[in-house]
Amino acid sequence: MHIPDGFLSTPVWATLDVVSAPAVAWVARRAQRDTQDHRIPLLGVMGAFVFAAQMVNFPVGPGTSGHLVGGALLTVVLGPAAASLVLTAILVLQALIFQDGGVLALGANVFNMALAGVAAAYLSYRLWGQASRSGAIFAAGALSVMTSACLALGQLLISGVPMTGGVFWASLGLFVVSALMEGAITVGAVRAIERLNPAWVAGPQPASSRTVAGVALAALLLVVLGTLIASVAPDGIQRLTGQGVDSTSWPQRTMGGLAGIAMIFALCYLGGKLKSRRRSA
Amino acid sequence: MHHLVIDRWSRGSSSLHQRDPRAKLAALLVFLIVLSTTRPAAQWAFAAYAIMLIIAVHSARLPILGLAGRAALVLPFSATFALLTWWSGDTLRALALAEKSFLSGMAALLLVATTPLTGWTAALESWRAPRMLILVIQFVYRYLFVIAEQAQRMRWAAVCRGSHKTGGFRLATGLVGVLFARSWQRADGIYHAMLARGFRGRFVPAAPAPFRAADALFFSACLAGCLAVRILL
Amino acid sequence: MSKAIQIRGLRYRYPDGTQALNGIDFHLDAGESVALFGANGSGKTTFVMHLNGLLRGEGSIEVCSMPLSDETLEQIRSKVGVVFQDSDEQLFMPTVLEDVAFGPLNLGLSPDDALTRARTVLKRVGMAHALERAPYHLSAGEKKRVAIAGVLAMDPEILVLDEPTTFLDPPTRRDLLTLLRSLPQAKVVVTHDANLARALTTRAVFFDQGRIAGEGDVIELIQRFHWEYS
Amino acid sequence: MSKAIQIRGLRYRYPDGTQALNGIDFHLDAGESVALFGANGSGKTTFVMHLNGLLRGEGSIEVCSMPLSDETLEQIRSKVGVVFQDSDEQLFMPTVLEDVAFGPLNLGLSPDDALTRARTVLKRVGMAHALERAPYHLSAGEKKRVAIAGVLAMDPEILVLDEPTTFLDPPTRRDLLTLLRSLPQAKVVVTHDANLARALTTRAVFFDQGRIAGEGDVIELIQRFHWEYS
Ligand SMILES: Nc1ncnc2c1ncn2[C@@H]1O[C@H](COP(=O)(O)OP(=O)(O)OP(=O)(O)O)[C@@H](O)[C@H]1O
Ligand SMILES: Nc1ncnc2c1ncn2[C@@H]1O[C@H](COP(=O)(O)OP(=O)(O)OP(=O)(O)O)[C@@H](O)[C@H]1O
Ligand SMILES: [Mg+2]
Ligand SMILES: [Mg+2]
Numbered sequence: 001m002h003i004p005d006g007f008l009s010t011p012v013w014a015t016l017d018v019v020s021a022p023a024v025a026w027v028a029r030r031a032q033r034d035t036q037d038h039r040i041p042l043l044g045v046m047g048a049f050v051f052a053a054q055m056v057n058f059p060v061g062p063g064t065s066g067h068l069v070g071g072a073l074l075t076v077v078l079g080p081a082a083a084s085l086v087l088t089a090i091l092v093l094q095a096l097i098f099q100d101g102g103v104l105a106l107g108a109n110v111f112n113m114a115l116a117g118v119a120a121a122y123l124s125y126r127l128w129g130q131a132s133r134s135g136a137i138f139a140a141g142a143l144s145v146m147t148s149a150c151l152a153l154g155q156l157l158i159s160g161v162p163m164t165g166g167v168f169w170a171s172l173g174l175f176v177v178s179a180l181m182e183g184a185i186t187v188g189a190v191r192a193i194e195r196l197n198p199a200w201v202a203g204p205q206p207a208s209s210r211t212v213a214g215v216a217l218a219a220l221l222l223v224v225l226g227t228l229i230a231s232v233a234p235d236g237i238q239r240l241t242g243q244g245v246d247s248t249s250w251p252q253r254t255m256g257g258l259a260g261i262a263m264i265f266a267l268c269y270l271g272g273k274l275k276s277r278r279r280s281a
Numbered sequence: 282m283h284h285l286v287i288d289r290w291s292r293g294s295s296s297l298h299q300r301d302p303r304a305k306l307a308a309l310l311v312f313l314i315v316l317s318t319t320r321p322a323a324q325w326a327f328a329a330y331a332i333m334l335i336i337a338v339h340s341a342r343l344p345i346l347g348l349a350g351r352a353a354l355v356l357p358f359s360a361t362f363a364l365l366t367w368w369s370g371d372t373l374r375a376l377a378l379a380e381k382s383f384l385s386g387m388a389a390l391l392l393v394a395t396t397p398l399t400g401w402t403a404a405l406e407s408w409r410a411p412r413m414l415i416l417v418i419q420f421v422y423r424y425l426f427v428i429a430e431q432a433q434r435m436r437w438a439a440v441c442r443g444s445h446k447t448g449g450f451r452l453a454t455g456l457v458g459v460l461f462a463r464s465w466q467r468a469d470g471i472y473h474a475m476l477a478r479g480f481r482g483r484f485v486p487a488a489p490a491p492f493r494a495a496d497a498l499f500f501s502a503c504l505a506g507c508l509a510v511r512i513l514l
Numbered sequence: 515m516s517k518a519i520q521i522r523g524l525r526y527r528y529p530d531g532t533q534a535l536n537g538i539d540f541h542l543d544a545g546e547s548v549a550l551f552g553a554n555g556s557g558k559t560t561f562v563m564h565l566n567g568l569l570r571g572e573g574s575i576e577v578c579s580m581p582l583s584d585e586t587l588e589q590i591r592s593k594v595g596v597v598f599q600d601s602d603e604q605l606f607m608p609t610v611l612e613d614v615a616f617g618p619l620n621l622g623l624s625p626d627d628a629l630t631r632a633r634t635v636l637k638r639v640g641m642a643h644a645l646e647r648a649p650y651h652l653s654a655g656e657k658k659r660v661a662i663a664g665v666l667a668m669d670p671e672i673l674v675l676d677e678p679t680t681f682l683d684p685p686t687r688r689d690l691l692t693l694l695r696s697l698p699q700a701k702v703v704v705t706h707d708a709n710l711a712r713a714l715t716t717r718a719v720f721f722d723q724g725r726i727a728g729e730g731d732v733i734e735l736i737q738r739f740h741w742e743y744s
Numbered sequence: 745m746s747k748a749i750q751i752r753g754l755r756y757r758y759p760d761g762t763q764a765l766n767g768i769d770f771h772l773d774a775g776e777s778v779a780l781f782g783a784n785g786s787g788k789t790t791f792v793m794h795l796n797g798l799l800r801g802e803g804s805i806e807v808c809s810m811p812l813s814d815e816t817l818e819q820i821r822s823k824v825g826v827v828f829q830d831s832d833e834q835l836f837m838p839t840v841l842e843d844v845a846f847g848p849l850n851l852g853l854s855p856d857d858a859l860t861r862a863r864t865v866l867k868r869v870g871m872a873h874a875l876e877r878a879p880y881h882l883s884a885g886e887k888k889r890v891a892i893a894g895v896l897a898m899d900p901e902i903l904v905l906d907e908p909t910t911f912l913d914p915p916t917r918r919d920l921l922t923l924l925r926s927l928p929q930a931k932v933v934v935t936h937d938a939n940l941a942r943a944l945t946t947r948a949v950f951f952d953q954g955r956i957a958g959e960g961d962v963i964e965l966i967q968r969f970h971w972e973y974s
Contacts, residue, residue, distance in 0.1 A: 004355045005389075006381025007362065010318055028411030040413075041471040041836065044420020049464040051425055052432035056460075058453040068457065089417040093425075096393050096401070097284050099354040099386045104313050161362055161378075162369040188450060192458025195608055196650055199759075200465060285530040288878060397876075399838045419838050426880050427832055434603040437568050441596055442668060443588070443620025452616075456606050462650055463602060470833035473798045477826050478898060479818065479850030486855075553913045554883045653785040680910050683783045683936050684973040691973070706913050709973065743914040743921070743939070 001152045002094065002109055005102030009159040016155070017107030023115055024088050030081035039082065046078060047086045058185050066181035071113060071148070072121035072141040073186050077193070077201055080122040087114035108155055116220065117148040123217035127210055134187050141186030143217075146179040147224050154227030168232075284425070287351075290343055290394040297341040301496035302400035303407060308503035309392045313385055315507040321377035326514040330384050333506055334391065341395045348394065352386035359383070398422055406486075416484060424467070432460055518542045518672050518700045519565065519577055526560055526571030534560040535571055536724035542672070547701040549711035549732055551741055552721030558704045559599065561721070562674050565702065566594040578671060592621060595670030595699075599677045601657035605649035610641065610660050613649055617668040635663045639693060655686035662693070673699045679710055708742040748772045748902050748930045749795065749807055749824075755954075756790055756801030764790040765801055766954035772902065777931040779941035779962055781971055782951030788934045789829070791951070792904050795932065796824040808901060822851060825900030825929075829907045831887035835879035840871065840890050843879060847898040865897045866890070869923060885916035892923070903929045909940055938972040 008016075031043070050070035059065045074083035091109050094100035101109045121144035128136035153171055157163060163171075194201050291298075297305075312330070319326050338345050359382040367375035392401065398419065406415045435456050436444075444452060519542040526535040534557045542548055550558050563569040565577070567587045575582040577590045598604045607613035611632055618628035636642050639659040644652065649660055658678065665673065678694070679687050691713055694701070703714055711718060711732050718735040720728040728735055736742055749772040756765040764787045772778055780788050793799040795807070797817045805812040807820045828834045837843035841862055848858035866872050869889040874882065879890060888908065895903065905924070909917050921943055924931070933944050941948060941962050948965040950958040958965055966972055 004358060004382040005313060005317060005385030006359065006378055013317070024414065025411050028413040032413050040416055041420055041475065042465070042468040043417045045424050045428070045464050045468040045471065047417060047421035048424035048428040049461060051421070052428040052464075053457050053460060055429065055432050056436065056453050056456050059449055085414060085417055086421070089414060089421050092414075092418055093422060096389055097287055097422075099352060099390065102313075102382070102385055103309065103389050104317055104385070156362075162366050162371065164365070164369070167365060184450075185454075188454035189457045189461070192454040192608070193461050196458055196462045196648065197465075200461070285881070288881070289530075292876065397839075398878075399842070402838075420836070423836060423838065423878075423880060424832075431600075431603055434598060434600070435606050437563070438598060438604040439606055439616075440568065441566060441591055442617035442664065443591065444616075445620075452606070455608055458608070459602070459606050459650060467830075467833060470828065470830060471836050473793065474828060474834045474836065475846075476798055477796055477821060478847035478894060479821060480846075481818075481850060485846075485849035554885055554911070554916060655784045677911070681784070681907070681936075684938070684971050686784060687936075688973045706911075706917075708914070741914050743917045 001112075001149050002091075002101030003105045003112075003152055003155065004099075005104050007102075007156055007159060007161055008105055008108055012155055012159050013104045013108055016111050017104070020107040020110045020115065024084070024110060027081050027084040027088070027115075031085045034079070034081065039078075043078065043082055043086050044089075046074060047090050050074060050086070050090060053189075058181070058188070060181045060184060064177075064181075066178060066185060068185050068189060069141075069145055069182050071117045071144045072125075072137070072182065073189055075118050075121040075140065075144070076125055076137060076186075076190055079202065080118050083121075084114045084118045087118065108152070112148040112151040112155075116151055116224070117144040120144045120147040120217065120220055123213050123220065126213040127217055130210075134191075137187045137190050138183035140183075142179040142183035143221075145182040146175055147220065149175040149178070150224045150228055154224070154231040157231030158227070284422075286347070287390070287394050288397070291397045291400075293342060293395065295341045295395070297337060297395045300395075300499050301490065301492050302396045302404035303492060304496040304500040305392055305396055306401060306404045306408075308500050309388055311504050311507050312388050315511045316381055316384055316388075319377075319381075319511060321371075321373045323514055324373070324376070326510050327377070327380045327384065329510040329514055330507075333510070334384065334387050337391055341391070343391075343394055348387060348390055352383055352390050355382045355386045412484070424464075428460070428464055428467075431463060432456070435460065516544050516579065517576070518544045518546070519575075519702075521564075521576070522574045524561070524564060524571050524573035524575065526557075526564065526569055528560075534724055535564075538573070538724070538726055540719065540726070542700055542702060544671075545698070545700050546717065547703065547715040549715040549718040550702065550704045550721060551706075551711070551718055551735065551739065556721040557724040558721050559676055560724075562596065562676055562702065562704055565672075565674055566591045566596055568596075592668055593671045594674060595665035595668055595672070596674040597658075597661055597665050597676065597678060599680065599704075601654070601661040602650075604661040604664065605657060608648060609645070610636065610647050610649055610652075611645040613660060614663045614667050617664060621668065631667055632663075635667045636660070638666070639663045640689070654681040655683065655690075658682060658686075658690065659693075662690075666697070671699060672702070673697065674702045674704075676704045677706065678703070679705070679707060708736045711736070746774050746809065747806070748774045748776070749805075749932075751794075751806070752804045754791070754794060754801050754803035754805065756787075756794065756799060758790075764954055765794075768803070768954070768956055770949065770956070772930055772932060774901075775928070775930050776947065777933065777945040779945040779948040780932060780934045780951060781936075781941070781948055781965065781969065786951040787954040788951050789906055790954075792826060792906055792932065792934055795902070795904055796821045796826055798826075822898055823900055824902045824904060825895035825898050826904040827888075827891050827895050827906065827908060829910065831884070831891045832880075834891040834894065835887060838878060839875070840866065840877050840879055840882075841875040843890065844894045844897050847894060851898065862893075862897055865893045868896070869893045870919070884911045885913070885920070888912065888920065889923070896927070901929060902932065903927065904932045904934075906934045907936065908933070909935070909937060938966045941966070 053068050053070060057065045057067060071087055074086055088110050091101060091106060091114060095103050095106050121140035124139040124143050125136050128139055190201055316330055335345060338348055359379050363375040363379040366378055402415050402418055439452060521538060521540040524535055524538040527533045538561060552558050564571055564575060567582050567590060578593055580586045580590060582590055605613050607616055614632035614636055615628040618631045639662055641656065641659050641663060649657060682690065694714060705711055715732055718732040719726055720735055720739055728738060751768060751770040754765055754768040757763045768791060782788050794801055794805060797812050797820060808823055810816045810820060812820055835843050837846055844862035844866055845858040848861050869892055871886060871889050871893060879887060909920060924944060935941055945962055948962040949956055950965055950969055958968060
């Protein structure tokens, strides 16, 4: 879900722009570091490939069809840093040229899809890759889409875009369906690619850091859940029952929500650090 | 192909086309921020923003309807939410939501319709956007058309052989797999071509154009206009 | 003689505004072979994509006396087989046999019948030895043969070939020529190659900027437009 | 006469195990032009990729009396200019001018000098009107000219052309031929087109399954291998 401009309240888009810009810079440095230079054209062409692959219709179940979103596929093929970078490039082009997602909202869209979505895909692949490759790829596809979509929904709610309970649950239902589709499509696509040349798909990293991956994934998912809860909680009951929103209090609500997210993330991060320190000790 | 039209527009020669990409990008950001922080009740301000955009489109000698039609691509999304908002009883807010997303889209389009890709990527780069990101953007854009066309023809080939009957999941994965393989090979070919022309792991940038007084004037005018509307209306 | 294809006033404009076809009148008799000449970008490929309704422009198109419309589209697609310029774009299934059987399966044949037909056709184009190979790893000439087999397996009445000999070495070209000549179907051959046109067709049509600038005997047309370069 | 290229016992195996080159001996005199013939998949493209070290097989390669090694690689790449079969792979920069200036910039020229040289070369191939255009909007023939310009801008002593005329219409082909003939460099031309070979080169080499199966006068070789199909 690409958020256009005009939907997010100023603190929300501003915060996410401020968060995403250095994150992208860091991702770019990582991608450059663990990339041999033959991958510069590769990354670009893979971006174009994802654009094109999104045109291919996948029939999924009776009467429905979906298309590849591609975040998880790129993560599995290129690794997380390069995948983030490619997705960011795609989002920039979509915002400016294809009117898909806003310019000020670019930080939010990059955060949801290129950073959090890729992180979810990468962590799932790493966590479950040794146990069952297909399962891990499925989870990577599904969780990346679910993460991005829920974050976007939460940001819209925090920004005070009103939504009745019915719409809220319907959106969540829709997200679950598209997440499952993305999982299935990603598995199918990776299999097809492997059939042509197994060397194109990197295996998941060894399992030594599975705990870290597990904690990090849990943290990420908690943040997503936290965003949703924070966006609904303060006067969420009121909103869920479909009553109007008190539009004077939105800055407070926003700040409250963001603070909540930050706290959850900090807790998870600390937990992960402690755990890994104990392991290495 | 939507982006081909924009590409053609961006090679125009109006005074707006000639402004430095940095000035235009900065003006876009000012416009978007001012627009984003305008209260829903200030409906006159939205009218003023629209007029500013129309003047700019006119001075760029671009077809206003063509631009508006393309910016309207955001409307299905924003209309849905505007409807929801209107439902919950906030008519002004609903209206503002649709107006903001449409005007923002229009402004972004105006930038890319008056600035070739190389221009605005160079501007981003001079503002310290990671070089790697800029290169990837340029490559994605360069090969978008080539690979999309390949995908299109593969789909056609499947349609010719009656794919709507059994064209199932397997067909789609097969298509994506082959498309991937071809993209990968193409990337290899491109890399070889770069090596053959002396590439040593670093793109040598060409010299940027100077920032002129006219560019500074243009940006100041945009800034003043936006702020005046925001404060006065 | 009955007309295999009859086209009047065909115009097509790409979504980006390029007017690729600008009023084309064209006809093909049953069993006849016609060459399409024209400069790069003159609209030949665009035209060919209309023959089985992949693109839909203005004007009237009749194939085997059926006007092309949403109802007849499917039937017409099974009558007109198009071999694209680039075989890589045409071969999308993981193995050669599966690829060729794809069309017959869609025509409603049982899996067994479809595979049998695919095998027969592959033998005919001389590719019976490569049934289980991935099309992706074949040589250019082999790919072209498989692409043609995929189209022949649909048992079309009209064969449309868009620059069929690019990238092929002379012996493969000769073999392909022999194969094409032995096929009884009516043919529309898009090519820059005067030799190929002379060998396969008798009549030719010359495209220029989306219009037909000349029409007539192949040899005469090649001379008129200096369409040979040696 | 001094040798521009001297190769002995070149072998190359692709990572997937395909033995594409199987002991090639080859030489090119300064200023000479040679055609490479051979069936699809006989190893011509693979061979050509060795001439400037894009692929590295076993055997000895000397270019302008320098043995090819990691130290000389850069120098050799600036001496041997390869024009690929697919121009889309070769034109990767956002505008024509930038694309052609890419090589000179890498050679260490100042941006101004690089742009000047790019302009000169583009004028020479007749593309001076398209400096600011994006390569993907060009026609096939224009793309090929720009690709050649990009290579000429490196000021190579040897030009290598891999099937330079595919997809080009006859007039564009003729123009390209005139252009290539006017260039003084030594040339290696990979082609399936006997006419092109006769027009550009005097000597030819025939590849067969990664080996050289014949060598000699172009006209004689074409006859010996029946390498013409009309
Ligand atoms: N998808 C597209 N979108 C926009 N314009 C297109 C598209 N495809 C082709 N064109 C344009 O339409 C015109 C006709 O193109 P077409 O491919 O039919 O030419 P052609 O005669 O087949 O040329 P060639 O001999 O090079 O294959 C050209 O000007 C081309 O640039
Ligand atoms: N990237 C690759 N990986 C593995 N095998 C390859 C690769 N590229 C080419 N080959 C194989 O190497 C052999 C030589 O291929 P090459 O492309 O050099 O042939 P060619 O003489 O240029 O053929 P053509 O006339 O069709 O262009 C072929 O058998 C081909 O299948
Ligand atoms: Mg064509
Ligand atoms: Mg080759």
